[in-house]
Amino acid sequence: MTSALGKDLLALESLTGEQIRLILDTAEPFKEISERSIKKVPALRGSTIVNLFFENSTRTRISFEFAEKRLSADTVNVSASGSSVQKGETLVDTARNLEAMRIDMVVIRHSASGAAQFLAERIESNVINAGDGTHEHPTQGLLDLLTLRDRLGDLTGKRICICGDVLHSRVARSNIWGLKHVGAEVAVCGPRSLLPNAIEEFGVIVFDRIEEAIEWADALNVLRLQLERMTAGYIPSSREYNRVFGVSRERLERAPRDILILHPGPMNRGVEIDSDVADGPHSVILHQVTNGVAIRMAVLYLLAGGKPELAEAAKGGRA
Amino acid sequence: MTQRPVVLSGGRILDPSTDTDLTGDVVIMDGRIQGIESRETSVDDAEVIDCRGMIVSPGFIDVHCHLREPGREDVETVATGARAAAAGGFTAVCAMPNTDPVTDNQAAVGFIVRQAQRANASRVHVIGAISVGQRGETLAEFGEMVAAGAVAVSDDGRPVVSAQLMRTALEYARTFAIPVIDHCEEPTLSLGGSMNEGIVSARLGLKGIPSEAEEIMVIRDILLARRTGGHVHLAHMSTVGSVELIRWGKERGINVTAEVCPHHISLTEERVLGYDTNAKMNPPLRTAKDVEALRVAVKDGTIDMIATDHAPHHYDEKEREFADAPNGIIGLETALAVSVTNLVETGHIDFATLVDKMSCSPAKLFGLPGGTLARGAVADVTVFDPQREWKVEPSQFLTKGRNTPYSGMLLKGRATCTIVGGAVVHRL
Numbered sequence: 001m002t003s004a005l006g007k008d009l010l011a012l013e014s015l016t017g018e019q020i021r022l023i024l025d026t027a028e029p030f031k032e033i034s035e036r037s038i039k040k041v042p043a044l045r046g047s048t049i050v051n052l053f054f055e056n057s058t059r060t061r062i063s064f065e066f067a068e069k070r071l072s073a074d075t076v077n078v079s080a081s082g083s084s085v086q087k088g089e090t091l092v093d094t095a096r097n098l099e100a101m102r103i104d105m106v107v108i109r110h111s112a113s114g115a116a117q118f119l120a121e122r123i124e125s126n127v128i129n130a131g132d133g134t135h136e137h138p139t140q141g142l143l144d145l146l147t148l149r150d151r152l153g154d155l156t157g158k159r160i161c162i163c164g165d166v167l168h169s170r171v172a173r174s175n176i177w178g179l180k181h182v183g184a185e186v187a188v189c190g191p192r193s194l195l196p197n198a199i200e201e202f203g204v205i206v207f208d209r210i211e212e213a214i215e216w217a218d219a220l221n222v223l224r225l226q227l228e229r230m231t232a233g234y235i236p237s238s239r240e241y242n243r244v245f246g247v248s249r250e251r252l253e254r255a256p257r258d259i260l261i262l263h264p265g266p267m268n269r270g271v272e273i274d275s276d277v278a279d280g281p282h283s284v285i286l287h288q289v290t291n292g293v294a295i296r297m298a299v300l301y302l303l304a305g306g307k308p309e310l311a312e313a314a315k316g317g318r319a
Numbered sequence: 320m321t322q323r324p325v326v327l328s329g330g331r332i333l334d335p336s337t338d339t340d341l342t343g344d345v346v347i348m349d350g351r352i353q354g355i356e357s358r359e360t361s362v363d364d365a366e367v368i369d370c371r372g373m374i375v376s377p378g379f380i381d382v383h384c385h386l387r388e389p390g391r392e393d394v395e396t397v398a399t400g401a402r403a404a405a406a407g408g409f410t411a412v413c414a415m416p417n418t419d420p421v422t423d424n425q426a427a428v429g430f431i432v433r434q435a436q437r438a439n440a441s442r443v444h445v446i447g448a449i450s451v452g453q454r455g456e457t458l459a460e461f462g463e464m465v466a467a468g469a470v471a472v473s474d475d476g477r478p479v480v481s482a483q484l485m486r487t488a489l490e491y492a493r494t495f496a497i498p499v500i501d502h503c504e505e506p507t508l509s510l511g512g513s514m515n516e517g518i519v520s521a522r523l524g525l526k527g528i529p530s531e532a533e534e535i536m537v538i539r540d541i542l543l544a545r546r547t548g549g550h551v552h553l554a555h556m557s558t559v560g561s562v563e564l565i566r567w568g569k570e571r572g573i574n575v576t577a578e579v580c581p582h583h584i585s586l587t588e589e590r591v592l593g594y595d596t597n598a599k600m601n602p603p604l605r606t607a608k609d610v611e612a613l614r615v616a617v618k619d620g621t622i623d624m625i626a627t628d629h630a631p632h633h634y635d636e637k638e639r640e641f642a643d644a645p646n647g648i649i650g651l652e653t654a655l656a657v658s659v660t661n662l663v664e665t666g667h668i669d670f671a672t673l674v675d676k677m678s679c680s681p682a683k684l685f686g687l688p689g690g691t692l693a694r695g696a697v698a699d700v701t702v703f704d705p706q707r708e709w710k711v712e713p714s715q716f717l718t719k720g721r722n723t724p725y726s727g728m729l730l731k732g733r734a735t736c737t738i739v740g741g742a743v744v745h746r747l
Contacts, residue, residue, distance in 0.1 A: 013522065090635070090638075090639060091639060091640060092638055092639065110640070112640035112641065112642050112643060113523055113524035113525050113594070113641065113642065114523065114524075114525075114594030114640060114641045114642075115640050117593065117594055118594060118639075118640060118641075132524070133524050133525075133642070134524035134525075134526075135523060135524030135525075136524070170524060173522070173524060196520075196521035197516060197517070197521070197527070197529070198516075198517050198518040198520075198521045199521065201517075201518040201521070202518070202521070202522075
């Protein structure tokens with residue numbers, strides 16, 4: 001069964017605006033399931049899904065697992081530590097072994113860019129990229145889009161600025177492509193040492209100062225600053241980063257319009273984002289987390305060949 | 320040793336070293352070029368090879384390949400490399416010293432020389448290391464290595480990080496009149512990089528290697544060659560900036576020569592999209608602008624020669640995550656066709672220039688035998704079909720490597736007969 005998304009979800013770059021809207025629309029009815037007392041529908045009953053996490057993750061792994069369980073799939077979690085991976089098994093052998101167990105889907109998180117595609121090209125099961133190196137994190141991009149759409153309506157022409165370490169961020173790449181595909185205006189803001197040298201070629205606006213970004217944007221997606229960037233010499237210190245690029249209440253108060261604050265988590269409070277912003281009225285950070293489950297349900301459902309128009313009906317069934 | 324004479328009959332004899340371009344016969348006796356005749360010749364008891372429609376040229380010489388022996392005989396040996404070279408039309412190749420153990424002393428050089436003699440295919444010249452263990456610290460014994468047969472020195476695979484060591488190497492090499500070959504890469508700029516830095520690396524989330532990592536070392540080496548008068552040979556040039564810098568150096572009469580690899584004049588960084596590890600090499604594939612600049616540089620003489628950087632790897636080593644896969648692709652059996660297809664067919668150069676870049680120029684600049692069909696010269700001859708189209712099928716290669724980005728591609732130009740010292744070592 002070929003789904004409207006193809007076999008896999010590896011990246012948002014290769015999707016169309018239409019496909020992205022389809023996922024967002026499909027997520028809408030799934031939101032409600034998580035609000036029920038019995039949070040389970042039979043849409044993926046009998047499907048086997050492996051969550052293959054070569055890199056540590058709490059939020060994303062739990063979010064996928066809830067999405068799978070709420071759709072009644074059978075799931076297995078594999079993490080790199082304690083598995084055959086630690087014994088030196090190659091990614092291709094891991095893939096072949098999974099395939100031999102006749103599974104239906106793999107959700108993969110891996111530290112190497114391209115790992116999800118590598119796997120997808122070698123197995124017949126559907127592959128969902130849950131973050132590959134510094135390449136993409138498509139479900140995060142989609143849940144960000146869903147959150148923005150919930151608050152801003154149609155995203156055409158809306159101004160979204162991605163702030164921080166774009167160079168090493170898979171969230172940034174998925175956001176840039178996803179937002180551009182649905183017609184939003186995209187900017188980035190951060191120290192040039194943490195932006196790709198060729199950033200302008202993505203077709204985005206670049207702000208060197210956070211004040212300019214705040215003046216321009218309808219929403220800021222504030223990226224986590226990996227603390228190892230300091231030791232690697234990209235920036236001098238987290239203290240200076242906060243002073244120059246930190247999103248603070250004082251800075252937001254000068255915004256000419258209501259501005260939404262997103263953050264993919266986990267946050268470094270007091271570094272890229274101040275606590276009173278993270279917990280304040282502009283923040284939609286927890287809304288993102290809630291939407292994450294609905295988005296992943298939608299992606300799982302669509303890749304399994306579910307018809308988008310049946311999503312409403314699918315959620316009506318009893319487990 | 321008496322050898323049966325060979326007559327290469329009726330081909331287009333193309334030898335820029337003697338300004339020869341005529342249709343006729345090449346007569347080979349006792350391992351040497353006996354003469355070139357514009358009419359049909361008959362030689363008693365000769366093996367006559369029909370070369371009509373073919374180009375007969377001095378044998379190709381590859382100054383840059385990795386034959387992996389000693390150390391990684393599972394991916395290539397001197398013998399398999401020498402046979403692959405013959406199949407590709409190369410009558411001689413120069414083996415880089417990044418073996419295990421490193422070829423940094425006379426015994427190691429002698430071992431490869433002997434393995435090459437036993438292989439009985441194309442000639443294998445040895446390049447010794449610049450520094451002991453290629454560690455970039457102390458000079459290896461150039462004199463002893465040259466006495467054992469080394470024709471050049473290089474720490475290829477690694478840059479010579481210390482400018483002082485490079486300076487000393489260029490000075491010391493003058494005694495032996497050998498080139499010092501540098502792999503130009505400023506290591507702090509390239510650290511962790513696995514492809515060209517640009518929009519494609521940004522899209523793929525792969526750490527890039529900026530062109531400046533190469534260019535900074537190119538100009539450093541050129542300036543050191545100016546200071547020392549030594550011969551610096553720049554390996555695998557890949558950027559438009561490097562071309563400009565070499566041009567600058569040559570205009571000033573500095574003793575700098577340079578090579579380009581077939582992949583850098585035929586493929587761009589876009590080939591990495593999809594994370595194909597057979598498009599991963601160092602220096603990486605660059606942009607269309609770089610490719611065009613390099614093609615022009617071959618034509619105008621800024622680039623002196625074409626070299627393969629043939630680098631076989633085991634299948635398992637390439638079948639993995641892009642950033643973790645080793646650098647390098649095989650090239651001995653595709654170099655001619657890739658060059659014909661991307662330099663001659665595109666109108667950048669004619670066949671005479673191609674023969675110069677693949678044979679005459681490397682022989683002359685590295686002081687190697689061959690590179691000419693002059694009477695009395697060693698009979699290293701390549702016969703190739705300039706029009707033959709063929710599909711690249713890695714399983715047909717004689718090299719042990721299968722890591723090529725050209726798999727399945729239709730290319731033009733193929734060696735049909737390779738003669739080394741008067742003996743036929745390859746017939747298609």
